[in-house]
Amino acid sequence: MVKALRGNPVGIRLLLCILALLLAAGALALGSSSAARADTTPSPTPTASAAQETIQVWVRLASDKSAVAGVTVVVTGPKNFSQSFVTGADGKVLVGVPRIGDYKVKLDVSTLPDKTLKPAINPLDTPVARNDSGDPAYFLLVPGTASGSGGSGGSTASPSPGSGSSSGDSTNYFALVANLTANGIIFGLLLALASIGVSLIYGTTGLNNFAHGELVTFGALMGYVLSQVLHLPIFIAIIGAFVLGGAFGYLQDMALWKPLRKRGVGLIPLMIVSIGLSLALRYLYEFIFGSDQLILSSNNASALTLGPVHFKQTDLISIVVCVVLLLAVAFVLLRTRIGKATRAVSDNKALAAASGINVERIIRIVWAGSGALAGLAGVLIGYYQTLRWDTGASILLLVFAAVTLGGFGTAFGALVGALIIGLLVNLSTLIIPANLQNAAALLVMILILLVRPQGIFGKRERIG
Amino acid sequence: MDFSFIWLAFGQIISPQTIAYALAALGLTVCFGFTGLVNFGQAGFMAVGGYGFAITTVKFGWPLWASVLAAIVGAIIFAFILGIPTLRLRADYLSIVTIAAAEIVRYTVKTPQFVPVTGGTDGINGSSSTFDAINPIPVGHYGVGVLMYNQDDLWIIIVGWVLTLLCALLVSRLMRSPWGRIVKGIREDEDAVRALGKNVYWYKMQALMIGGTLAAIAAIINIIPTSLQPDNYGTQTTFFLFTIMLLGGATTIMGPIVGSIIFWIVLSLSDGLLSLAVTYHWLPITSVQQGPIRFVIVGVALILIVVFRPQGILGKKSEAYFSA
Structure with a gap:
């Protein structure tokens, strides 16, 4: 498995590529660093008596x-x-x-x-x-x-609702539930965009990609650079995040994952490599963009009102983009040659290769597509709430929960799982403290594993 | 120019933090290196142990032995709860469930409603009282140069190292025993061990419990000289432990200890050098930007170790269990 270190061209290329990748990411965002630095959280003014809060x-x-x-x-x-x-x-x-x-x-x-x-x-x-x-x-x-309508103020991975649950008024309660449901569906759709990539990469390569959150953050940060630093319109930011995210996924595969596959590195080591990559990239983002919340400014006025639920313009864009993209992914997977080949590789790599499918090419396409979807999810999450250097990492476990719920390696399972998780995260705040909302989603994932380990749509033989 | 950071960096060789990470990584070695369980929840085991100790000491006023017992029992119960749904499943499910469970623990102890018991985001202070009460070392300051320790620091360092070496000895004996051969067999080929009539599930559970117990003891050593902070037991702690374990050698007894020493010296040295670089403007970075760099170093190091030396510093290539 391990070749000699010295004079190993693959190894040296790998090392160079990692460095180049990090440098490129740094250079790309350097323009924004000064802007981002300007609004660093202020250190509180020291007070005379230290004991005073x-x-x-x-x-x-x-x-x-x-x-x-x-x-x-x-x-x-x-x-x-x-x-x-x-x-x-x-x-x-x-x-x-x-x-x-x-x-x-x-x-x-x-x-x-x-x-x-x-x-x-x-x-x-x-x-x-x-x-x-x-x-x-x-x-x-x-x-x-x-x-009070939530959505705009959440500082964690998903928005916390307005503090209205204490009022016993039934119309208020209904409005709260309606708002949480709407937020849950939007958040679920965004999670779905991010989850499909995890599921496809897992299906085609067997890699459990812990660095997927950083693909999401990358898209969000690119959206930030395009819209807030370069002042381009919102749709260019969204498209830009999609395209750059795809490029980032493609480059990652070319520079890191493909050489590692060629070396024949096992799946568990690959998983640990993805953890290392996740740490390195995430803190590189913090190094460049600072640790403060970054805000993608958008029109916060209500663009559509359905009963008690107000949708911002960007909420509507998110819903439309998510639904269109998810349908497009479904179409590609089910109706095109590439999609069929992808499913074939997911099912049985050796058989797919034997029947003339270029497995490496499919994996490249899957990486680019997953990166693009993750980037899109990132920028939309940025518009949906706020973004930070660890936005992607903070939803990574929810993405895993969605994928596990749906069944690993199944793209449609990921969609259903993501919607369930999105709703669960939001609606659970009705009965439990808001900071346990993610814990509730993770707990449900563990419980589902107890009764149906292969997930909702997974196949029995996949669980090993 | 102030070079005292070099001495402080070498002080990491014996610091309680190094001991704690060495012990927790040793527990991870039992799970991952010897049994082949991809346990990404080691920080969760540490948190359970730490809270078990701190809550019983500070809030309930239990004696030292009872608090330590509570921490260990807590970790064993946690292993049991985690093991039931996942040990029958494939490795990647175990990894996701363990990392999720560790995060659930962290979210739960941070919940504002539980502040009277867990201290919320502030954690718990003062859990060293019962431990320091039995300190036989006379009051005073010991050490040389900038490395000065008071009697309580010295007490935890001595007890910590003795414990670590005892645990290392115990694990080493365990791995040479029939039990050790069986878990190594599970790592290599689960079905073969099952064919020999062994209860693979139960052996995996025992390995998880031993790993968790070591993590709980590690957490106690970690919080006694400082305090219990919930965010010190996030996912990055688990990843630090993986780096330490893989650096030293995932299938060796001394690996985690050597790995932990090197890891903290390197981090401490790089922090010191960066501080100098920031102070004297050698690099165009601010002191705020200095913080993330250590994590970037750890991340890149983790990738390089896995790719270029999966057996670690002390490991043998033939036993580089590392392929799925």
């Missing part, structure tokens, strides 16, 4: 991240604590709180200089723990009334 309030415009001064915020907390503060010239105010506990920071909308702008989430819940200084309560002002 503080909340850092920061009010900015979502569009260009400029600070908004002179806005009144009211901080309420345990034991009837309630005080109002006004933001300074840098849009910030540091609020000292008397004791630890859960605080609410409410922005007084009537004091905003531009009345057409509203904070995406208001009030913000800010838990303060012992010795915290500068717990963030950051308001981003967006046009229109986005308040």
